[in-house]
Amino acid sequence: MxxxxxxxxxxxxxxxxxxxxxxxxxxxxxxxxxxxxxxxxxxxxxxxxxxxxxxxxxxxxxxxxxxxxxxxxxxxxxxxxxxxxxxxxxxxxxxxxxxxxxxxxxxxxxxxxxxxxxxxxxxxxxxxxxxxxxxxxxxxxxxxxxxxxxxxxxxxxxxxxxxxxxxxxxxxxxxxxxxxARGASPATPRLAFALARLQASGVADVARAVGVSERQLRREFRDLLGLSPKAVARLDRFARAVRAGQSIASPSWAAVAADAGYYDQAHMIADFKAIAGVTPRALLAELRVATPIGGSGFSRPPPDASATLPTPARRTPRR
Structure with a gap:
């Protein structure tokens, strides 16, 4: 009780x-x-x-x-x-x-x-x-x-x-x-290495870098995160696009899409509708009224308590 x-x-x-x-x-x-x-x-x-x-x-x-x-x-x-x-x-x-x-x-x-x-x-x-x-x-x-x-x-x-x-x-x-517990999976250190590289590289390149097959990499992501590498990369692109839009008074959405790693603006808008249920412009308007839950990607934590995925200098757009 x-x-x-x-x-x-x-x-x-x-x-x-x-x-x-x-x-x-x-x-x-x-x-x-x-x-x-x-x-x-x-x-x-x-x-x-x-x-x-x-x-x-x-x-x-x-x-x-x-x-x-x-x-x-x-x-x-x-x-x-x-x-x-x-x-x-x-x-x-x-x-x-x-x-x-x-x-x-x-x-x-x-x-x-x-x-x-x-x-x-x-x-x-x-x-x-x-x-x-x-x-x-x-x-x-x-x-x-x-x-x-x-x-x-x-x-x-x-x-x-x-x-x-x-x-x-x-x-x-x-x-x-x-x-x-039985202890951390032996794949856990490999997961952190893969996450740091997933943002700038495709799944095949990341698998080669960590020394496993693409199939094994996908299995380890699902076992340890519950999501595929592609799904994790998608969430990261979305969060980057949101932060970029918030940092500019009148953002150029085409430029935001390119910088976040989207193939084009249309792909970014489709992701926003799938993940947030609204367009990028509508989400930014909502964020000006609703308050971000502490620690979420819509707020800016200090450098020593930042989001899970590190930030690369530049990313290659992917479809």
């Missing part, structure tokens, strides 16, 4: 930003730094040394007011802990699987979340479920680690006195889970 938030974060879940309980969680200089559009706060936290091989980014996202939120798709899963007055028991932990579509949601006021973005290939060891089985889904931690472990973690999070303490608990939990 889930515990209520008897201490610490119980007050946080019910408090507005002006409430001194939540204000105590984040230093004043940091509050000034992360206060942004619609007064949403996103704070990147340092990653523990023993969790660094499992987690690529760790952040706290806080919505003091009810807001429309939006997030870019990502090939990597996230472990999410939510705190708020409408969350059952006051605290909820779930795995958000790889996402192939833009997500839109309405977040109630007074809600906070801690998000751990998992490194490519680490989901099976941490969650015990294949990425292909969690695409586009949110899976309760009870269904991954069992009721006893889930209840213990929720109780610990409910007693946490601040965001750093809660984040440390989540990191300790995934380190424990990973240590009891």
């Amino acid at each position: 889930r515990m209520s938030m008897a201490t610490g974060w119980r007050a946080i879940g019910r408090a507005h930003w002006k409430n001194r309980t939540w204000r105590a969680l984040v230093s004043r200089p940091c509050r000034r730094q992360i206060r942004g559009m619609h007064d949403v706060q996103t704070q990147y936290l340092p990653i523990r040394r023993d969790a660094a091989r499992l987690v690529s980014a760790l952040l706290v996202d806080e919505s003091p007011q009810p807001l429309a939120r939006i997030a870019t798709p990502s090939p990597c899963a996230q472990l999410v802990a939510r705190f708020g007055p409408t969350v059952p028991g006051g605290v909820d932990v779930h795995l958000l699987g790889p996402q192939r579509r833009v997500r839109r949601k309405h977040v109630g006021g007074g809600h906070r979340a801690i998000l751990l973005r998992l490194r490519p290939g680490m989901q099976p060891a941490i969650a015990g479920v294949a990425p292909s089985e969690s695409i586009g889904s949110a899976i309760a931690i009870d269904d991954l680690w069992g009721a006893n472990a889930a209840n213990r973690l929720r109780a610990q999070l409910a007693a946490a006195m601040d965001a750093n303490a809660a984040a440390a608990l989540l990191q300790a939990a995934i380190v424990e889970q990973a240590s009891s």
